[in-house]
Structures are given as C-alpha cells and as structure tokens.
Amino acid sequence: MQLATFDTKSVVASASTQWRDGRLELDLNALRKMILEKYPTVESIGIDIVRPGDAVRVVNVLDAVEPVVKADDPSTTFPGALGQLTIAGRGQTNRLGGVALLSTADLKRHTASKDFPDSLVDMGGPGAVYSYWSRTTNVVLNFVCDSTVDLVEVDRSIRRATLDAAKHLASATLEAVPDNLANLSLDCPISSSLPSVCVILQVASEGPGDDTYLYGAPVEGMLPILLDPCEVLDGALISAAYDSAAVQNPTYFYQRNQLIRDLLAANANRLRFAGVVLTLAYLNSSFEKRRVAMLAAKLASQLGADGAVLTTFSSGNSHTDTMLTCQACERLGVRTTVVLAETNSGLTDHVAQADCVVSVGNDDELVDQWHPDRILGGDRLRDGRPASDPGYLLPVRAYLGATSQMGDMSIQGVAE
C-alpha cells in the first residue's frame, strides 16, 4: 500500500473545493448539498471548521474519520462500508494529514431503548489533553435527521454520509503532489533471528449504536480472522459504537493505528510483524468467551508469533475476553502484552498470566473545569446540564477515545 500524505495546515471555507500548498479550501455549500441529496434521512446538516486551541467544545460526537480517497479508483474508498467491495490496503491512498471529520448527532431522538453517554472533544482547555482531535483541524458535521426514522437507519445514513464527506475532502488531492509517499508492506526479507510479533485486535458487535463494521457489515458472530495490517489502516474497519466514549475505537484510530504503524516501522529491524488477528469481545457466555479466546490464540500461534499485543474494546465485559485471550496465548507459548484502561476501583478482571499490562489511563479521573466560548454538536450534556457550564467536573470517560485501548494516546495511569 502506498500512503500519500498531503500535510494540511489549514482548512478554510471557500467558493470551491481544492487542495493547494498545505491548504484545503472547502466549498461548504457543495458538501452540504452532496450529503442532503444522497442521504434523504438527513434533514439538515451544520458544518463548522475548528482549529487547535479554539475555545470550542464538541458534544454528541459519534465518530472521528480521517479524510482519505483511493487514488487509483475513488469508488473503492472505504470498501463495503461506502465504496465498492475490494480488498483494502492495496494501491495508493491519499490522506489529508492533520485533518479530521467529527460526526455529531443527538441519537437519543431516534431510540427509547438505548442509552448514549456523553462523548466530547475539547479543542482547548484542560480537556484538550484527553481529546486526540484537539491537535487536528476538524470539520464538524452536525446531523439532524428525520425524528420518525429509527436508530438503525439514522446510524447508517450518518455513518455513510461521514465516510462520503471524508472521501469528498480528500478527493481535492487527486491531482496534487503529496508531501510524503510511504510504502507500507510486510513483504521484505527478514532475519529469522528476530522475534515474531502479532496484534490481536479486539472489536465488538452489540447491535445498532454499539457496533463495528468490517468491509461494510457488522462483525457479529465473527470468528477470529487474519487481516493484513494495511487493511486496518485503509478503511476495512469502521466504528459504529457510540457507548462509553473514552474506551471506544473511533474509525480514525483504525486508520492511523499507532500500534500497527509502530510494528510496520519495526518490521525487519527489531521484529518480524506476523500480522493482525481480529477477534471479538462482549461474547455472551463463558463457553463462547473461552472458545473465541482459544481460537484467537491458535491463530497467533499458527502465525508463528513469539509474542502478541492484545488490544481491548470498551470496558467491563470485554476485559474478561482480553484476560481469557491472554491466558490462552500464554498457555500456547505466545507471550503477551495487554493494553487496558483502568478505573478508580482497578480492573474488572485479571488472570495471573497478565503480567505485562500497559495502562492507557484512569477513566474515572475528573478533568478540571473549563468554560468554552462555543459549543458544537448540541448545547446540553446527556443529563440536561448546559454543556458550557463550568460549575462541574467531567470524568475522563466522557472524552472520545481518551483511553482507547489500542494505545493511540499517551495518557497513562500511575500510582501516587
């Protein structure tokens, strides 16, 4: 896969859309028109551009997506989820470096049976350190959909419209020259003395609002499968999970996955990157949990992995899946490092074999008060309080991706 990066230092509203010299000029009306025409469920859409340091809080954030387009055939961008079905991670992908799309909506209008906790991005103030996208220029999309349409259809429309917008933005680079062209591949001669390492990437599928899409379909019922690392980076995995903001894996974190990029960079010099095992959490019974843990560990072992980094999806229930997978790997001789978020009362589950755990932070810690000048994505928190009220402390768990257990952030829990 060739990853062409177009470093984008500014995004500005303009009469036409073009990318030139690190500057994306964006025709907001054309983008709005495209979405409203193609996605009739969307009644109206607000589009705002926010920049690092702005005194802006974005609430009701569903997902963050990096603008990308498949340069050879744009119709295959986000295969299955948006574009034509093809294998991701091959050919050239153009990305707008330093830019993200944030989709926002009040999904509670469309369901009585599902809860959506706060999900924030702060562009400045004390919450910025917990907001990955406080360092990118963001195009914030605020979707208002027909209130008579149910969650399933609204979720589908917003997800596809957001991916379409990501493709639309990046398409401005199709005639431009990239700042950087990286060749990402596992195919290179490797010394057999290097340790072999794989990733066991955990996802979950709990129905509408709590889902993960692989090539356009929910991963529900999936057995552990092998992915090329480049497939993950190139849009094969899409987030549709809007529960427990901090411990979600937003789509942006699959596209820019730090763990996979680190392992690709280390491949053939510090280690041999054996691949990515995609596995499922939130399984319903002890039997199913042990069965899938065993099969994920078996795949890692079949890959010849000496070690595996185990990522975790969300919290509670899935921590048991992580622990059982850790145990199954270690019993097969595949050594493990486990990535976990913690809480004030520690971990939900633990096995003796989990002797090497990376902490991505404590979800329960409270973030200092802040009074933003502007709120996007709505004006209230889930409990009805004004989102700009500085009179209370918000927990880290309200910030999207703050303690994502794929390790994309630098937050770490330490004893004091």
Added chain:
Amino acid sequence: MRVVHYLNQFFSGFGGEKSASMNPVRIEGPVGPGRGLQLDIVATLACGDDFFAQHEEEAIGRLLAMLEAERPDVLVCGPSFDSGRYGYACGSLAREAARRGIPCVTAMHPDSPGVEASDRSAYIIPTSTSVAGMQAVLPRIANLARRLGSGESLGPPEQEGYLRRGARRNRVADKTGATRAVDLLLQKLTGQVETEIVARSDHVPPPRPVSDLSKATLALVTEAGCVPRGNPDRLPSRRSSFWLRYSLAGVESLSRDGYETVHGGFDTRAANEDLNRLVPLDVVRQLETEGRIGRLHEVLYTTSGVDTPVARAVKFGQEIAGELKEAGIDAVLLTGT
C-alpha cells in the same frame, strides 16, 4: 442519608484512660463531635482504644457487624488528631468499611498511623495535632461525607483537601500506549517482565452443587435492569448506586405490561418484548409446579449492571448475598447481560 459515626471511649463520653478497655458499643444517634457534624447520624459506634489495639480482629468484626446492620451510605471516623491508637482504629475501620463498599471520611494528623492503616481507601482530612482544631475540621468532614453519601464523585485531593489516596492518576507519558506496549513485549521476550498495572485476581471459588433441587429454595437475581413498568423507584440505566427488591408473590410471568428493562448497556427492544428471557420467571414457576424445584423465593433482586464501579458492585453482591443467606436460600439463578 444514613450516616454512622465512629468514636473512641473518650469522645463518646465514657471517660479517659480508665475506660480504654471498653468493648464496642452502639449508641443511638450522634454523640460528642457527632453533634457538631450536623449530619443524619443514625448511630454512633464506640470502642476503647486499648480494646481495639489488643483485640483488633474481634473489635473490627463486631464493629463491622454493627456498621453493616445500619446499612449506612457513609461512615465518618474521628477526628482523631495525633492520637496514635485512636487514629489507627479509625484508619483500620475505614479500610474494612471501604472493602465492603461503604465510603468513609476521617480526619487525623498526616503522621498518624491511621493514614497507613486506612490503606488509602478512606478520604482523610489532615488535621493539626491538637483537639483545638475540632471546630475547623468538622464542617470539612461533614461536606465530604454528605457528598460521598449521596453518591457524588469527589474532585482531586488538592482541590477537595483530603490526603492522596490509592486511586491512580493520569499523566501524559513520553510515548503512546502502543509504543510502550511494543517496547514492553520485546523486553518480555528477552526475559525481562515489566508491567504498568499490578493487579490482584479476585476469583470466587464456586460453592458445592445443590444436592437436591426438588427440596431447594431458589432465588432470582439479575443485573439486567428489570423493574415494574414505569420504573417507579427510578433505577438508573447505568452506574446505578443501588439495587432493588420486588415481590414475586402471585406473579407467574414477567408480562410486557407489568415489567420492563431500563438497562443502558444494550439494545433493549427484544428484551422488552419478553422480560422472561432476562429473568426466567415463567420457566421457574413451571418447574416449581412440576416439583422439580422446591420453592421459588418470592423476591426478585435487580439492578442495572453497566459501568458500575467494581467496589460498588462488590457491595451490592455482599448486600444481596447477605439477605439471601438470612432468608435461607439454597440456590440462586443469577442472570446477566
């Protein structure tokens, strides 16, 4: 809000050193410094400092039994200022209460042995060495106790004025979690094992199987958020701070019209079509009629188990298990989601 206050023999009015061997006692309502707290103190527990020091295990056991019988929302111990034995008793009782999910506020000099005894599980307000600081510290204790007792999370220690506890603080590391994970794994593969979280495993050994189900009393317990339709007791959909019990007397099945789930952790549409699939009352009634189980306990225990802090979940479990044990239940069908 139900508050229990712990004092030693002196502050509870039983006298000085000559009463220090006094056994644990329960006194109705507030006593001594407890009056100055202006909280709803339902009971004051008192124990002699010598008795506590010389019979620690017995003292803690008896005090905990009295404490748990009060079903408190919060425990206040002291203040003990620089008194070593009194502080130790306050810190030890606070630790044991916290292990049972009862939040605790105490106040003592930072050098008191009670700070270490508390195992960092209590909110400890630092005091001067002398009792002269009493009037200043009481409102601060009351403020934290009132908020903890109502289920509120407190801000960081520097802001709220308590000593740092065991909760782990966030910081920004030099490297991302992913980079640290790869580094730690490669290091582990060379034989050097390091971890950022040292965790304890808390696995409960299963009890012996029920020998004869046809003579057993079975109880239904769930975290699936099942409540009477309309949720009359306002069970929260997530991070619940309490559990509820509902009578099943005369109830044969959890009908759609009579019950619903308010759980916030899954799409409840299918469950709300037939609540018996969350709590299998219909099947259990059938088995009861057929004589395959002895008897159904006529009480349903329920809460919403999602995002619940582990310590609080442990408390729920202990409370419900305590009631079931008292009711002579032989077996429990515990349904989760």
